[in-house]
Amino acid sequence: MILKTNQNGVMGRWIATIGGYTMGSRLLGFLRDILIAASLGAGPYADVFIVAFKFPNFFRRLFAEGAFNAAFVPMFAKELEGGGRKTAYDFAEEVLSVLLPSLILLVAIAQILMPWVIYCIAPGFSEDTEKFDLAVHLTRLTFQYIIFISLVSMLGGVLNSLYRFSSVAATPMILNISLILSLELISHWTETPAHALGIGVSLGGILQLIWLLVACERAGIKLKLRFPRLTTRVKKLILLAAPAAIGAGVAQINLLIDIIIASFLPEGSVSFLYYADRVSQLPLGVVGVAVGTALLPLLSRQLRSGDFDEVHKSQNSALTGALLLTIPATVALIVLAEPLIITLFERGEFTSSDSVATANALLIYAIGLPAFVLIKVFVPAFFAREDTKTPVIIAALCVLANVILNILLMKALGHLGIALATSISGWLNAIFLCFFLIKRGNLIIEFRLILRLISIFFASGLMGICIWLIHKNLIEPLSSDLGLRVTGLLILISVGVLIYFLAAYFLKAFTISEAVSIFKNTKTKG
Numbered sequence: 001m002i003l004k005t006n007q008n009g010v011m012g013r014w015i016a017t018i019g020g021y022t023m024g025s026r027l028l029g030f031l032r033d034i035l036i037a038a039s040l041g042a043g044p045y046a047d048v049f050i051v052a053f054k055f056p057n058f059f060r061r062l063f064a065e066g067a068f069n070a071a072f073v074p075m076f077a078k079e080l081e082g083g084g085r086k087t088a089y090d091f092a093e094e095v096l097s098v099l100l101p102s103l104i105l106l107v108a109i110a111q112i113l114m115p116w117v118i119y120c121i122a123p124g125f126s127e128d129t130e131k132f133d134l135a136v137h138l139t140r141l142t143f144q145y146i147i148f149i150s151l152v153s154m155l156g157g158v159l160n161s162l163y164r165f166s167s168v169a170a171t172p173m174i175l176n177i178s179l180i181l182s183l184e185l186i187s188h189w190t191e192t193p194a195h196a197l198g199i200g201v202s203l204g205g206i207l208q209l210i211w212l213l214v215a216c217e218r219a220g221i222k223l224k225l226r227f228p229r230l231t232t233r234v235k236k237l238i239l240l241a242a243p244a245a246i247g248a249g250v251a252q253i254n255l256l257i258d259i260i261i262a263s264f265l266p267e268g269s270v271s272f273l274y275y276a277d278r279v280s281q282l283p284l285g286v287v288g289v290a291v292g293t294a295l296l297p298l299l300s301r302q303l304r305s306g307d308f309d310e311v312h313k314s315q316n317s318a319l320t321g322a323l324l325l326t327i328p329a330t331v332a333l334i335v336l337a338e339p340l341i342i343t344l345f346e347r348g349e350f351t352s353s354d355s356v357a358t359a360n361a362l363l364i365y366a367i368g369l370p371a372f373v374l375i376k377v378f379v380p381a382f383f384a385r386e387d388t389k390t391p392v393i394i395a396a397l398c399v400l401a402n403v404i405l406n407i408l409l410m411k412a413l414g415h416l417g418i419a420l421a422t423s424i425s426g427w428l429n430a431i432f433l434c435f436f437l438i439k440r441g442n443l444i445i446e447f448r449l450i451l452r453l454i455s456i457f458f459a460s461g462l463m464g465i466c467i468w469l470i471h472k473n474l475i476e477p478l479s480s481d482l483g484l485r486v487t488g489l490l491i492l493i494s495v496g497v498l499i500y501f502l503a504a505y506f507l508k509a510f511t512i513s514e515a516v517s518i519f520k521n522t523k524t525k526g
Contacts, residue, residue, distance in 0.1 A: 021169035026282045028176035033278050034344055035183050039193040041349025042271035042358075044131050049194040050274045051122045051259060052138035053201060056145045058256050060153075068150065070383040071240035072157045075233065080161060089223060092158055094234050097226040099154060103147045114140050121256065122270075124263030134194070141198035148205030155212040158221060167215035171208050178204030240388050253399050258418045261406050268354065269415040275345060276361035276419065283329035284372055316446050318377050324509060326373045327456050328500045331464040333366035336492065339471065343485045361419045368423025371430040378433035381442055390436055398429040455507035463500040467492050 040046035072095065079088040110117060118125065118135045125132045156168040182200025187193040216223070230238075262269045333340070338359040346355045382391050402425035409417025437443035475488035504510060 021166065021173070023282075024170075025172040025176060028173055028180070029278065030282075030344060032176050032179050032183075033275060034347075035180060036193075036197065037275065037345040037350040038348030039183065039187070040271075041351070042268040042275075042354040043349065044128070044267060045134075045192055045194045046274075047263075047267065047270040048125070048131055048135045049138060049197055050270050051118070051125070051135055051263075052142045052194075052198060054256070054259055054274070055117070055121060055139055056143050056149075056201065059146045060149045068153050068241055069157050069160075070379070070388065071237050072154065073161055074384055074386055075237060075240070076157060076161045079233075088158075088161075089221070091233050092154070093223050093226055094229065094231050095237060096151075096154060096223055097228045098230065098234050099150060100147075100225070101228055103150050107144055107147055110143050111140055114143075121260055122263040123260065124265070138194060138198045141195075142201040144202045145205040148202075148209045152205075152208045152212050155209075155216055155221075155223075158223075159212070159215060159219065162219065162221075164215070164219055167212060171211060174208045174211055175201070175204035178207055240386060242388075253395070253402075257399070257403055257406060258422060261410060262415060262418055265410065265415055265418075268357070269418075272354070272357045272361050272415050273418060275341070275358045276365050279340060279344070279362050280333060280365040280369055283326055283333075283369060284376075315377070315381060315443055316449050319374075319445075320449055320452055320510075322373050322377050323370065323453060323456055324504070326370050328460040328463055328496070330366050330369045331460045332467065332493070332496055333369065334363055335464050335468045336471065336489070337363040337366065339475070339485070339489055339492075343489050357415065360416055364416055364419040364423055367420075368426040371423070371426035374430040375426070375433060378430065378437060378443075381437055382433075385442070391433065394429055394432045394436075397432075398425045401425045401428055452509050455504060455509035459500050459503035459507055459509060462503050463496050466499050467496045470495060 036046070036049070040049060076088055076091060079091045114136050115132075118132060118139060122135060125135050152171060156171065159165070159168050179197055179200040182196045182203065183193055186199060187196035190196045190199070258273055259270060262273055338355065341359040341362060342352075342355045345358065346352060379391055382388065402421050405421035405424055406418055409421050411417070413420065434443065438445070471488075471492055475492060
């Protein structure tokens with residue numbers, strides 16, 4: 001049954017639920033990164049662990065969460081609408097029985113070929129034998145995570161298709177808790193803190209899988225393993241997932257390219273980009289991922305039922321909600337880049353020069369933030385229509401542009417050139433996706449949305465000016481002490497949020513009734 005009434009409220013409740021859990025996970029992620037920065041700084045151990053952690057995460061975001069969900073959720077929703085739960089569960093069991101042995105084989109091959117893998121993803125490390133060997137060892141530890149997180153992604157797709165978002169949205173918190181506890185409890189018995197973190201990655205994957213198995217049991221979902229067979233439906237899933245791997249994961253491909261090129265730059269460059277990306281990922285995760293996760297199953301079902309008016313309403317609602325939060329977040333990150341990085345990371349092995357280098361990268365990543373959020377909104381509109389070819393062509397062109405820009409810009413700007421290339425390619429991707437959706441009549445932008453966007457930009461600009469003036473004249477002179485820095489930053493954020501939402505309200509970017517309908521009763525099943 002498609003939900004036709006109170007469209008903004010339904011979409012908003014789902015976004016608020018997913019975004020709330022994602023916010024919790026991101027905050028835990030910040031705590032994790034603060035501890036990592038204090039323990040490893042921005043030196044060789046940090047560079048090596050970041051590569052070891054990024055590689056399985058690249059596969060997670062590209063295949064498990066990106067391509068797999070993009071192909072699986074619409075197909076599962078179609079089976080659910082056409083044949084009910086039994087037919088949909090049969091399809092899920094077919095997929096599970098092929099997915100699990102494929103993952104085990106992939107990990108086994110990767111373990112054997114890991115030295116060659118590291119040479120490909122961090123070729124600059126080969127100049128230092130100790131650094132290279134450590135990268136091989138740690139990546140062997142972390143790569144097992146791909147088995148567990150891929151199974152988690154599939155179970156999450158089943159739960160999301162049944163509109164049970166809460167348990168799935170809470171899953172990333174478990175990995176962060178595992179890494180924090182590993183760093184604090186296990187590092188005393190391992191060779192380095194980086195080794196403890198490597199163990200924590202795989203342990204976190206196991207715990208995430210157990211968490212969702214329990215959630216499925218509570219929801220009455222019982223999937224059994226069958227003998228692996230490439231059925232017609234599984235073949236179709238593979239055909240859809242292959243191009244979607246690039247279409248949904250262009251940001252991850254760009255970041256992997258960034259790491260490859262950054263490995264040739266001076267020591268610490270990989271770390272500067274990682275910490276900057278982590279901070280910029282907070283609004284992307286809270287807003288972009290939440291909107292994309294809620295939008296895909298909803299659009300899939302609405303399209304199956306022929307509710308095209310509701311499809312356009314859902315897309316406009318998602319665009320409004322995403323940009324209402326993303327534009328001010330972008331302005332805030334640009335204005336507060338340096339105080340944010342200093343407050344979060346400057347302690348222990350992380351020096352003041354590390355803070356400046358990371359803050360500059362954050363400022364440039366922030367420029368591309370709205371683009372990557374828009375990609376999260378636009379891509380489900382293609383995938384819900386089972387069109388994975390258009391995003392993959394666009395993504396391939398943008399990846400090529402990113403490589404060319406990286407090579408051109410890194411010579412003059414170093415690690416900042418890499419960040420700038422990523423932001424530019426993100427905007428190219430978002431613009432082309434939007435163009436083709438509008439051209440095909442799959443996205444109709446309402447005049448009201450345009451007026452609201454103008455209001456959002458004005459309100460965000462006003463907020464940016466105010467928090468910059470407050471920081472320069474009141475907060476910065478008192479920021480010599482950590483406690484004062486934290487307090488000042490919290491005051492700035494609170495004042496900025498207040499100014500923005502008051503300005504946005506008076507400029508009619510949103511109404512009180514919409515805000516109430518979005519955030520009222522955010523508790524959902526799951």
